[in-house]
Amino acid sequence: MFRHVFVYRFKYLIRDRELVFWTFVFPVILASFFYMAFFNINKDEAFHPINVAVVYGGEEQYDAPFKAVIEDASKGKDKLFNLKDATSQSDAEQWLKKGRIAGYFTSGETVKLTIKDSELEQSIMKSFADQYRSSRLAVQRIAQDHPDSLKEELLKDIGNRGNYVKETAGGNSEPDSMLNYFYALIAMACFYGSFWGMKEVTDIQADISDRAARVNTAPVHKLLAFIAGSAAALVILFTEMLLLLAYLNFALHISFGNRAGLVILTALTGSVLGLSFGALISAIVKKGAGMKVAILTVATMIGSFLSGMMYMDMKYLIARYVPFLAWLNPVNLLTDAFYALYYYDSLSHYVRTMGMMCIFILLFCTGTYLIVRRRKYAGL
Amino acid sequence: MPVFNLCLKIFRRNWLAVFIYVAIFVAISVTIAITSVHDQSSGNGFTQQKAKIAFISEEKTPLTEGFRQELAKHADFVSIPDSKEQLQDALFFRQVTYVLRIPKGFTKNILDGGTMQIEKTIVPESVENAYIDIDVQQYWNLARLYVRHDPGLTQEQLTERLRQNLDGDTPVRMNVHEHAKTKDSFSMYYFNFLSYALSAILIMGISTVMIVFNKQDLRRRIFCSPSSPLKVNLQIILADLLFAAVALVALVGFCFLLDAKSFTTPNMPYFLVNAVAFTACITSLSFLVGNLLNNLSAMSGVCNILTLGPSFISGVFVPQEFLNDTVLKIASFTPTYWYVQANTKIAKLTDFDWQNLRPVFTSTLILLTFTAAFAALSLVVGKRKRLME
Structure with missing residues (x-):
């Protein structure tokens, strides 16, 4: 009997093209848009040299060294600046006003900086000027204390900078925040799977749908019919999730870390979580299908929003100010589980989120069971 | 109608x-x-962004202390226990964007003209990190300059020189009306x-x-x-x-x-x-x-x-x-x-x-x-x- 119900539920569910669209096609399309939007963000080309100008004060002793340094910074492949030579201050003012340069330096005893915005480009310009100033002071001090030291050597040394910092990985992987968008997207797809769960509960309550009335007259235990139907829904949803994971990993090259087995286990847990969530909402809300869909959509959207799918910083804001909310949002738990697998070496964070998800699944299933069980219908 | x-x-x-x-x-x-x-509201002046960093030093010398003070100009220090898991957590939740670790023996190595490096673990693409890098490089490059050209300095004198050199700010004029x-x-x-x-x-x-x-x-x-x-x-x-x-x-x-x-x-x-x-x-x-x-x-x-x-x-x-x-x-x-x-x-x-x-x-x-x-x-x-x- 289980097989019979399973097979027919499967056929019935898979023919619902609209649901297949929302749980599979839509996430795939959205992932492609994400990919296009975030394509460049992590690449080094994102840094473009800054357009700057220099106005020389006219005192050779101050102008010449600054000129040498800034021209050096505006040369070569990794240049910091695109240098424009201004013949007068009014030139530079005009350029600045029109936005052709980010700011300009005025050389003199102390180098001055003129800008109109306070952004990253300007901060880099200021750091450059600061660096020049402190280096010059150091050279002066050494020359003053040791008049005999070779000036040539000193200047050569100051230009010949050493590298005193090296990057080491904190763990297996870099904390790449772009990935969170994709993980949240998978979580959203799992929670769109709640539509399948909703359908299962609708089709088991005889006062809600005609199909359920037919199922209720059949000589099958209600729980068995429900479990068979839910198994069919789970098979469909889980397959969709695997295809989505495959698309993300192989077509879009989104990294999931190197624990493939656990990633798949997480996808399975996520599918069950989504299904049971939909079942519970469908059991609680007695009003029409429209209301159920609206509640599921809104809950999924709010959950995804809070786990950073639309706006990354949202996740950090929550982790910082209302940390308990992160643990109460199942969409966020699922997102975190994927991230934990990618990011942490140890599994403790992963196990915690998975444990919390299992508690949610238990809660949703028990709730659904208590509401749906032992319903008898005197008349329909 | x-x-x-x-x-x-x-x-x-x-x-x-x-x-x-x-x-x-x-x-x-x-x-x-x-x-x-x-x-x-603060748009009338220039504000340099500050990065949140975890500063971990495996040694405490006058030079590293001076370095710490210089860095404080552009960074807010967040104290986090020195364990891998906790540091990863901090980076994950953006409590810090830069973890800086001075290895043991770093000061001595620099004073001897060596090429030992400070280790950093960062959140990529977080923009403030660029300043921290610039500050780190500038401090130790100047230290090296003094070591090579004024070898008679004691560590305390060197720290004081660096403090004087790095003190002060580039004057910035902001054309607010534009x-x-x-x-x-x-x-x-x-x-x-x-x-x-x-x-x-x-x-x-x-x-x-x-x-x-x-x-x-x-x-x-x-x-x-x-x-x-x-x-x-x-x-x-x-x-x-x-x-x-x-x-x-x-x-x-x-x-x-x-x-x-x-x-x-x-x-x-x-x-x-x-x-x-x-x-x-x-x-x-x-x-x-x-x-x-x-x-x-x-x-x-x-x-x-x-x-x-x-x-x-x-x-x-x-x-x-x-x-x-x-x-x-x-x-x-x-x-x-x-x-x-x-x-x-x-x-x-x-x-x-x-x-x-x-x-x-x-x-x-x-x-x-x-x-x-x-x-x-x-x-x-x-x-x-x-x-x-």
């Missing part, structure tokens, strides 16, 4: 779906307003996001009406009524335009509530003109969608893709300067791209002469061209559909 009234009735029936979009939109906008907009108040303001972000909410609401609302009117039975009923097809169509168009106008006014109204300051800037009228042009464009696009589709459930999918897609690739969610050139080329075939272009340019305007306004008007003109194209297409499609029956 029975047709007009029917249209309004359909709009009223769909208020929930529309309300969801408005709610989500306003929630996102408020979050953005709180977090990503630069503090405008800084457009709306640049990177809440209003600019809001008007960009508006394109998403507005397209979702309009496509959903208007195409719902069109789908209802394209039902065969209803159309036949209207055909046998004593009002001419022209009159019927005009009533539908009127109702749709009213809906579009209400949606636009409501969304712009929220902007007024959240950021009333921007409404007094000379940039605001241009934002509004641009928004009106975009509304017109999306209204005619919704007409087209409504004429092409036959059932409501397909519409929800099409609507989501038509609104989210262009928003992602045209710079509504991720600013255009971060997008790939090929993606932007594709995006330029959508009206959203031109709307965002115009907005970004308007936000930066400080001089309102023809030379500066021309690019803005070009973008707006392209929006209007899109409007005409969609309108013409939907007329053709509508006519064809009627003839096919």
Whole structure:
């Protein structure tokens, strides 16, 4: 009997093209848009040299060294600046006003900086000027204390900078925040799977749908019919999730870390979580299908929003100010589980989120069971 | 006007779906307003950003202490226990963006002219890290310079020299009057996001009406009524335009509530003109969608893709300067791209002469061209559909 119900539920569910669209096609399309939007963000080309100008004060002793340094910074492949030579201050003012340069330096005893915005480009310009100033002071001090030291050597040394910092990985992987968008997207797809769960509960309550009335007259235990139907829904949803994971990993090259087995286990847990969530909402809300869909959509959207799918910083804001909310949002738990697998070496964070998800699944299933069980219908 | 009234009735029936979009939109906008907009009140001076870092030193020497004090100028230190898990957590939740570790024996190595390095673990693409790097490099490069050319210095003297050299600041003059108040303001972000909410609401609302009117039975009923097809169509168009106008006014109204300051800037009228042009464009696009589709459930999918897609690739969610050139080329075939272009340019305007306004008007003109194209297409499609029956 289980097989019979399973097979027919499967056929019935898979023919619902609209649901297949929302749980599979839509996430795939959205992932492609994400990919296009975030394509460049992590690449080094994102840094473009800054357009700057220099106005020389006219005192050779101050102008010449600054000129040498800034021209050096505006040369070569990794240049910091695109240098424009201004013949007068009014030139530079005009350029600045029109936005052709980010700011300009005025050389003199102390180098001055003129800008109109306070952004990253300007901060880099200021750091450059600061660096020049402190280096010059150091050279002066050494020359003053040791008049005999070779000036040539000193200047050569100051230009010949050493590298005193090296990057080491904190763990297996870099904390790449772009990935969170994709993980949240998978979580959203799992929670769109709640539509399948909703359908299962609708089709088991005889006062809600005609199909359920037919199922209720059949000589099958209600729980068995429900479990068979839910198994069919789970098979469909889980397959969709695997295809989505495959698309993300192989077509879009989104990294999931190197624990493939656990990633798949997480996808399975996520599918069950989504299904049971939909079942519970469908059991609680007695009003029409429209209301159920609206509640599921809104809950999924709010959950995804809070786990950073639309706006990354949202996740950090929550982790910082209302940390308990992160643990109460199942969409966020699922997102975190994927991230934990990618990011942490140890599994403790992963196990915690998975444990919390299992508690949610238990809660949703028990709730659904208590509401749906032992319903008898005197008349329909 | 029975047709007009029917249209309004359909709009009223769909208020929930529309309300969801408005709610989500306003929630996102408020979050953005709180977090990503630069503090405008301190906009009169130059502010250097500070990075949050974890400073871990495996040795404590006068030189590393001096280094710590210098770094404090551009960084806020967050104390985190030195365990791998905790540090990873801190980076993950952005409690810090930079973990700096001075290895044991570093000072001695530098004093001996060695090339030992400080270790850092960072969150990639977090911009503040660039300063920390510059500070670190500058401090130890100067230290090396002194070591090589003034080898007689004690460590304390060296620390003091470095402190003197690194003291002080480059004078910065800020041409505040040239800084457009709306640049990177809440209003600019809001008007960009508006394109998403507005397209979702309009496509959903208007195409719902069109789908209802394209039902065969209803159309036949209207055909046998004593009002001419022209009159019927005009009533539908009127109702749709009213809906579009209400949606636009409501969304712009929220902007007024959240950021009333921007409404007094000379940039605001241009934002509004641009928004009106975009509304017109999306209204005619919704007409087209409504004429092409036959059932409501397909519409929800099409609507989501038509609104989210262009928003992602045209710079509504991720600013255009971060997008790939090929993606932007594709995006330029959508009206959203031109709307965002115009907005970004308007936000930066400080001089309102023809030379500066021309690019803005070009973008707006392209929006209007899109409007005409969609309108013409939907007329053709509508006519064809009627003839096919």
